[in-house]
Amino acid sequence: MQKIGVFVCWCGSNIAGTVDVAAVVEAVKKIPDVAYAVDYKYMCSEEGQKLIKDAVVEYGLDRLVVCSCSPRMHEATFRKCAESIGINPYMVEIANIREQCSWVLKDVAVATEKAIQLAKAAIAKVRFNDPLHPGQSQVVKRALVIGGGIAGIQTALDIADAGYKVDILEKEPTIGGKMAQIDKTFPTLDCSACILTPKMVDAACHENITIHTYSELEAVSGYVGNFDVTIRKKARSVKAEICSGCGICTEKCPARKTPSEFDEGLRNRGAIYIPFAQAIPKVPVIDREACLKFKTGKCGVCSIVCPNKAIDYTQEDELITEKYGAIVLATGFELIDLDKYGELGYGRSKNVITSMQLERLTNAAGPTEGHLVCPATGKEPKSVVIVSCVGSRDTTERGKTYCSKVCCMYNAKHAMYIREKYPNVDVTVFYIDVRTPGKGFDEFQRRAVEEYGVHYVRGQVGKVLSDKDGNLTVFASDLNSGKHLMLNPDLVVLACAVKPAKDARKLASMLTASIDTNDFYVEAHPKLRPVESPTAGIFLSGMCQGPKDIPETVSQAGAAAAKVIGLLAKDKLMTNPCTAKCNEKICSGCLTCTKVCPYGAISGVEKEVITLNGTREKRVVAVVNEALCQGCGACTVACPSASMDLQGFTNKQILAEVDALC
Amino acid sequence: MVITEKEKAEMLSQLAATNVSHCIQCGRCSANCPVAWKMDVLPHRMVYALLNGEADTLLEANSPWKCLSCFACAQRCPKGVSPAAIMEAVRLTAIRSQGGNKLNPNELENYNDKLPQQALVAAFRKYNK
Numbered sequence: 001m002q003k004i005g006v007f008v009c010w011c012g013s014n015i016a017g018t019v020d021v022a023a024v025v026e027a028v029k030k031i032p033d034v035a036y037a038v039d040y041k042y043m044c045s046e047e048g049q050k051l052i053k054d055a056v057v058e059y060g061l062d063r064l065v066v067c068s069c070s071p072r073m074h075e076a077t078f079r080k081c082a083e084s085i086g087i088n089p090y091m092v093e094i095a096n097i098r099e100q101c102s103w104v105l106k107d108v109a110v111a112t113e114k115a116i117q118l119a120k121a122a123i124a125k126v127r128f129n130d131p132l133h134p135g136q137s138q139v140v141k142r143a144l145v146i147g148g149g150i151a152g153i154q155t156a157l158d159i160a161d162a163g164y165k166v167d168i169l170e171k172e173p174t175i176g177g178k179m180a181q182i183d184k185t186f187p188t189l190d191c192s193a194c195i196l197t198p199k200m201v202d203a204a205c206h207e208n209i210t211i212h213t214y215s216e217l218e219a220v221s222g223y224v225g226n227f228d229v230t231i232r233k234k235a236r237s238v239k240a241e242i243c244s245g246c247g248i249c250t251e252k253c254p255a256r257k258t259p260s261e262f263d264e265g266l267r268n269r270g271a272i273y274i275p276f277a278q279a280i281p282k283v284p285v286i287d288r289e290a291c292l293k294f295k296t297g298k299c300g301v302c303s304i305v306c307p308n309k310a311i312d313y314t315q316e317d318e319l320i321t322e323k324y325g326a327i328v329l330a331t332g333f334e335l336i337d338l339d340k341y342g343e344l345g346y347g348r349s350k351n352v353i354t355s356m357q358l359e360r361l362t363n364a365a366g367p368t369e370g371h372l373v374c375p376a377t378g379k380e381p382k383s384v385v386i387v388s389c390v391g392s393r394d395t396t397e398r399g400k401t402y403c404s405k406v407c408c409m410y411n412a413k414h415a416m417y418i419r420e421k422y423p424n425v426d427v428t429v430f431y432i433d434v435r436t437p438g439k440g441f442d443e444f445q446r447r448a449v450e451e452y453g454v455h456y457v458r459g460q461v462g463k464v465l466s467d468k469d470g471n472l473t474v475f476a477s478d479l480n481s482g483k484h485l486m487l488n489p490d491l492v493v494l495a496c497a498v499k500p501a502k503d504a505r506k507l508a509s510m511l512t513a514s515i516d517t518n519d520f521y522v523e524a525h526p527k528l529r530p531v532e533s534p535t536a537g538i539f540l541s542g543m544c545q546g547p548k549d550i551p552e553t554v555s556q557a558g559a560a561a562a563k564v565i566g567l568l569a570k571d572k573l574m575t576n577p578c579t580a581k582c583n584e585k586i587c588s589g590c591l592t593c594t595k596v597c598p599y600g601a602i603s604g605v606e607k608e609v610i611t612l613n614g615t616r617e618k619r620v621v622a623v624v625n626e627a628l629c630q631g632c633g634a635c636t637v638a639c640p641s642a643s644m645d646l647q648g649f650t651n652k653q654i655l656a657e658v659d660a661l662c
Numbered sequence: 663m664v665i666t667e668k669e670k671a672e673m674l675s676q677l678a679a680t681n682v683s684h685c686i687q688c689g690r691c692s693a694n695c696p697v698a699w700k701m702d703v704l705p706h707r708m709v710y711a712l713l714n715g716e717a718d719t720l721l722e723a724n725s726p727w728k729c730l731s732c733f734a735c736a737q738r739c740p741k742g743v744s745p746a747a748i749m750e751a752v753r754l755t756a757i758r759s760q761g762g763n764k765l766n767p768n769e770l771e772n773y774n775d776k777l778p779q780q781a782l783v784a785a786f787r788k789y790n791k
């Protein structure tokens with residue numbers, strides 16, 4: 001006879017406030033095979049666990065049901081508790097009477113009845129539980145970081161410093177990300193390149209780091225500890241091994257009609273280009289869409305001028321495969337398109353620019369060598385208007401619902417850049433509210449007003465008109481004075497919303513990582529597991545998880561690295577034993593299951609099996625690779641002969657639960 | 663019957679049918695309004711007044727009568743609020759309360775009892791209640 005113990009938790013008043021726990025205990029005591037039942041205030045506490053262990057000894061229990069919170073919360077706790085007293089951890093079932101009962105119901109009678117039903121179902125299931133034993137899998141001691149912005153660089157450096165190999169995968173021709181484009185960084189106004197480039201060099205020189213730039217993720221398979229990754233290294237058309245980075249080709253290239261991505265379209269670049277002087281690697285790349293040689297067959301100037309004969313028009317994409325134990329997503333952000341905000345004049349007047357364009361205009365290494373000019377006229381502006389929250393905090397289909405978090409601070413920074421260098425230029429910032437939480441942040445913004453004389457106007461810009469001579473008129477409201485304003489600035493700067501990288505959704509589906517409705521990667525727990533994706537072995541670093549500035553990005557990057565190091569430091573990982581298992585006696589070898597398995601865990605294998613009649617026979621049957629199976633259960637429902645079963649969730653167990661409820 | 667300001671505000675809310683609680687007082691509506699400079703209560707203030715139940719501010723404002731119903735405010739509001747709908751609600755209220763009952767109930771005894779019931783219904787203004 002089985003001896004089931006049932007333990008009903010109060011969870012303080014979380015459960016006991018709505019569920020009559022004593023009534024649940026009385027009800028389950030009447031069920032056959034329940035040898036013992038009791039309620040207790042906090043079952044997960046040390047006292048509570050002791051109560052379980054003592055009951056196991058005293059009543060000789062062989063399987064346990066804990067009626068408590070969600071199994072996500074404490075299933076592991078109670079399994080460990082069972083194991084410590086010699087019961088196989090998989091002989092424990094949880095009835096979730098908190099999230100699925102007391103938290104969602106108000107009426108005590110109704111909630112108590114539901115708690116009893118849930119307990120009955122768990123008891124019905126636990127009768128069919130079998131001891132299960134987790135397997136072990138190896139951990140590949142190498143990590144992949146996707147995205148080479150400050151987030152990816154910092155994560156890679158921290159992992160590499162701990163002694164593990166790391167590869168950085170970057171889609172652009174250089175690492176550095178957005179931080180490389182920024183002029184100075186708040187809140188200290190130190191030069192962005194001066195603090196970023198040493199890190200880029202450290203990454204490039206580190207013996208444990210390999211950088212793949214101009215590369216994309218081609219395919220991923222495998223699981224935590226054992227990912228198989230294929231990387232597409234796109235053809236640069238330049239032999240990186242022999243290129244000296246002299247840049248002569250980039251100067252002589254005659255095809256100069258492509259707007260420079262790095263300079264935000266404020267200048268053109270050649271078809272062969274190096275994004276910026278401190279690029280890593282400092283090897284040019286030919287943009288084949290723009291190159292005359294590729295488009296018309298004529299030209300070849302770069303190959304003639306190259307002193308090292310490094311140009312190779314026949315180079316092809318290269319596919320490389322590598323195994324990794326962990327993958328970090330650090331794909332960062334982009335700015336939104338402004339097509340839907342036509343009234344603000346972006347695209348119609350060149351003197352309406354984005355904040356990132358302003359960074360390039362004030363940067364000494366930028367297209368104007370740091371000389372602030374209006375792009376349309378080439379003249380210094382006399383007055384500048386900065387507009388906050390363009391496309392942020394916007395719940396209509398035009399914008400993004402969230403606050404982009406970094407713009408209030410960089411608006412103050414931009415206003416100060418301008419007033420510092422050009423004290424005669426008038427700067428007005430329009431804002432809804434100034435959001436500057438953070439160490440030294442509010443003080444920074446106040447300096448803009450108090451020391452630099454920047455006008456902050458509470459209100460928004462409605463529209464920006466441009467007359468035939470290119471003069472701008474800004475219509476705005478000043479909510480504090482109740483006035484309707486009309487201004488004539490020479491330059492308008494739009495602080496537009498950030499959004500995740502274009503490929504975030506595609507990467508999420510390749511890696512089975514979750515994303516939210518805005519395409520930001522979702523963390524496993526917003527408070528307690530902020531740098532892990534819900535998918536084991538995938539970690540998150542930087543803006544790709546949500547808007548954040550550089551200090552926050554760097555902290556998160558370090559946190560993600562610590563998690564990766566924790567994983568790579570393990571020699572073996574316990575695998576989940578709740579995997580699919582094929583009953584070879586009745587498997588007909590139709591292999592329907594192989595078609596539905598999203599992890600490629602099932603294959604058809606020809607082997608000698610014992611048939612139902614007891615005879616031996618050689619035929620094809622489905623075989624599950626336990627290391628690959630994630631226990632999703634798709635095969636168990638697709639199998640026409642019901643030979644596939646999920647251990648821990650067998651058809652018999654599920655039906656017993658259902659029967660107990662009906 | 664005396665209608666309280668609160669009740670008037672509720673009626674205006676019903677007529678406007680726009681969710682003023684979503685408004686973040688950014689002022690973009692006023693900044694976009696082509697006739698804001700003629701208004702005594704700017705569009706964003708109209709929204710705020712309705713949110714606070716200040717029906718009298720709304721009803722006494724000249725703004726609804728300056729408004730062109732161009733809907734620029736509603737189209738560019740980042741929160742999907744429609745100040746234009748509030749302007750329209752105020753106008754409707756004003757129009758509906760124009761003119762009184764055609765009959766005085768105290769004088770009904772002066773009419774003979776052949777007066778059709780339908781005439782009675784028609785003679786009293788329903789929509790200004």
Ligand SMILES: Cc1cc2nc3c(=O)[nH]c(=O)nc-3n(C[C@H](O)[C@H](O)[C@H](O)COP(=O)(O)OP(=O)(O)OC[C@H]3O[C@@H](n4cnc5c(N)ncnc54)[C@H](O)[C@@H]3O)c2cc1C
Nearest residue numbers: 147149150151171177178185186331332333542543549550
């Ligand atoms: C105008 C402006 C000014 C700012 N000023 C400041 C400031 O003064 N101080 C401050 O603290 N913060 C500032 N910030 C914020 C700062 O830029 C970010 O916090 C920081 O860049 C985030 O770093 P990241 O590495 O997460 O993202 P990113 O810098 O965006 O880097 C992501 C990298 O991933 C790569 N990538 C994307 N998709 C893929 C893919 N599919 N495969 C491979 N690689 C991919 C990208 O090419 C990029 O190199 C500013 C932001 C803006 C817009």
Ligand code: SF4
Nearest residue numbers: 253291292299300302
């Ligand atoms: S071959 Fe292409 S990249 Fe080289 S110089 Fe000519 S246009 Fe430029």
Ligand code: SF4
Nearest residue numbers: 389392403404407408
């Ligand atoms: S950070 Fe400031 S400017 Fe940016 S969206 Fe938030 S409130 Fe608007």
Ligand code: SF4
Nearest residue numbers: 685686688689691739
């Ligand atoms: S634009 Fe919309 S959110 Fe902004 S003040 Fe007007 S109604 Fe409110």
Ligand code: SF4
Nearest residue numbers: 695729730732733735
């Ligand atoms: S609809 Fe009326 S209030 Fe709204 S912007 Fe047009 S004129 Fe102004």
